[in-house]
Amino acid sequence: MIRNGVAIDDEFAEAFGMKATRVIITAHNPTWARHAAEAATGFATSVIACGCEAGIERELPPAETPDGRPGIAILLFAMSGKELAKQLERRIGQCVLTSPTSAAYAGIREGEPVALGKNLRFFGDGFQASKLIEGRRYWRIPVMDGEFVIEETTGVVGGVGGGNFLVLAATQPDALAACEAAITAMRRIPNVIMPFPGGVVRSGSKVGSRYKALIASTNDAFCPTIRGITNTALGPEVGSVMEIVIDGLTPEDISAAMRAGIDAVVGLGSARGIHRITAGNYGGKLGKYHFRLREIMA
Amino acid sequence: MPGLRLTLQAVPPERVDLSPLTPDRIAGRSRAEVAALPLASGNRSLRVDAVFKLAGDPGPELVIEGDGSRLDRIGEAMTQGSIRLRGNAGAWLGVGMCGGTIEVEGSAGAYAGSGMQGGLLHVHQHAGDFLAAAAPGDHQGMRGGVLVVSGNAGARAGDRMRRGTLIIDGDVGDCCASRMVAGTIAVGGAVGRNAGLAMRRGTxxxxxPPAALLPTFNDCGVQVVPILRLLARAWRGLPGPFASLSAGDLRARRSMGDLANGGRGEILILLPD
Structure with missing residues (x-):
């Protein structure tokens, strides 16, 4: 399949079932909501070493937040509900509770309830108070700038992690420009996050390593600087490869995000140095979900 | 009309227990069966049709017309449907109510909403003493739901209230929120003496501002109270002026007490926007 001079490989992205939740962070203004959200979703690029994958889903206008203030919706994904609960408590406790004027609310009502403020309330040292409003319990924790309001629980649902596609371009600036265009388009899609810095990852990995201590190592088949000494997947025209990884609440959300991102890349076309789009997988035996590029772009 | 209409034939000489007549308890019965139901009145038992004229058929809505000041326990423990009183209600209105709606176009007697657990109870005029309060011997008053009184309420409103929302648009008598355990009481008018006496938690x-606060309440200063944003949003659509409470930052003078009983309750005196 060739679109605008860009070859789309007959490949598929292999993704896994995860546990997911959404938290709505509000603050006095969008700047402070973003500060809290960025901190809470920091160091959350990959479950391999971060415990969870997290990112900003979108900015919320006051009319869409529970307390009528500017807000940010963040999504968090982990390999188990238990790990997700642990990460949630740490991240909200260290990054949102601490952020001036902030408040945190459940962004998903369905699914298994998991503690949001249920344990963090003890920071109040006995001065915390709760309010049950329309069937939902909120905790009011006195803090130095006033009061931190946090909902008791948020819902955990099944999610999908590891949707991806790779952009193969002539040069590093070409690959970066294409990925930036893709991320801009993908951020308009609800229910997904691209957890890597700026949404883009340049160090795609393969399973295993020649070093026993490592479970993953550089994806040498896509590294242009060693193509002469490895079993390369790159043609001579490719000088740089970047990947976009997507976590979403449903497979359909990931498909929609991949389509939007690939469309944006293809829109730049071969004239802007984009040669190929492919996807990362492990042979199809590890992940429950397969996203075939050509089916998505059909 | 999708329900039964009961018109009081005359003001009963003795108080009548109306607890058997809720939309859920008469559901599935014919009008004749409802007419034959016994109602306790003193040491006697009266048939429904000896007290009321009946029209329509039992359904989700029940309308009671006439001066019901001697009709007690209207809507007791009801779970669904609606009761509309075109007149006054006696004591124990909506006691133990779990769901549905009760609307009283007149006033209600003592202990309205006592032990209420859910649903919406709206009294268009005034309510007597012990509104949403614990019944004698009971450990908890109102435990859930929303109770709105558009007029005034008597003494001890919200006594031992545990949960839920009690809104009084008018004045309220002495010892409002006495022994309150939790929940929210909002008062639009003047509040009597000793508000929050022995209050444990709650708002x-x-x-x-009251004429005086108990000395066992300590002033915590003027604060922006973020939880009021959530309450204001939840109250939209309710009858009365609290429904139009600003959903923006609301400032209030906060006093915490009763320090003779734990001191985790709060009295918030709203300041102008």
Whole structure:
């Protein structure tokens, strides 16, 4: 399949079932909501070493937040509900509770309830108070700038992690420009996050390593600087490869995000140095979900 | 009309227990069966049709017309449907109510909403003493739901209230929120003496400052109270002026007490926007 001079490989992205939740962070203004959200979703690029994958889903206008203030919706994904609960408590406790004027609310009502403020309330040292409003319990924790309001629980649902596609371009600036265009388009899609810095990852990995201590190592088949000494997947025209990884609440959300991102890349076309789009997988035996590029772009 | 209409034939000489007549308890019965139901009145038992004229058929809505000041326990423990009183209600209105709606176009007697657990109870005029309060011997008063009184309420409103929302648009008598355990009481008018006496937790929200606060309440200063944003949003659509409470930052003078009983309750006196 060739679109605008860009070859789309007959490949598929292999993704896994995860546990997911959404938290709505509000603050006095969008700047402070973003500060809290960025901190809470920091160091959350990959479950391999971060415990969870997290990112900003979108900015919320006051009319869409529970307390009528500017807000940010963040999504968090982990390999188990238990790990997700642990990460949630740490991240909200260290990054949102601490952020001036902030408040945190459940962004998903369905699914298994998991503690949001249920344990963090003890920071109040006995001065915390709760309010049950329309069937939902909120905790009011006195803090130095006033009061931190946090909902008791948020819902955990099944999610999908590891949707991806790779952009193969002539040069590093070409690959970066294409990925930036893709991320801009993908951020308009609800229910997904691209957890890597700026949404883009340049160090795609393969399973295993020649070093026993490592479970993953550089994806040498896509590294242009060693193509002469490895079993390369790159043609001579490719000088740089970047990947976009997507976590979403449903497979359909990931498909929609991949389509939007690939469309944006293809829109730049071969004239802007984009040669190929492919996807990362492990042979199809590890992940429950397969996203075939050509089916998505059909 | 999708329900039964009961018109009081005359003001009963003795008080009548109306607890058997809720939309859920008469559901599935014919009008004749409802007419034959016994109602306790003193040491006697009266048939429904000896007290009321009946029209329509049992359904989700029940309308009671006439001066019901001697009709007690209207809507007791009801779970669904609606009761509309075109007149006054006696004591124990909506006691133990779990769901549905009760609307009283007149006033209600003592202990309205006592032990209420859910649903919406709206009294268009005034309510007597012990509104949403614990029944004698009971450990908890109102435990859930929303109770709105558009007029005034008597003494001890919200006594031992545990949960839920009690809104009084008018004045309220002495010892409002006494022994309150939790929940929210909002008062639009004047509040009597000793508000919050022995209050443990919960919120008493006042639009007007009381003449005096108990000495066992300590002033915590003027604060922006973020939880009021959530309450204001939840109250939209309710009858009365609290429904139009600003959903923006609301400032209030906060006093915490009763320090003779744990001191975790709060009296919030709203300041102008």
């Amino acid at each position: 008493l929200l006042l639009r007007r």
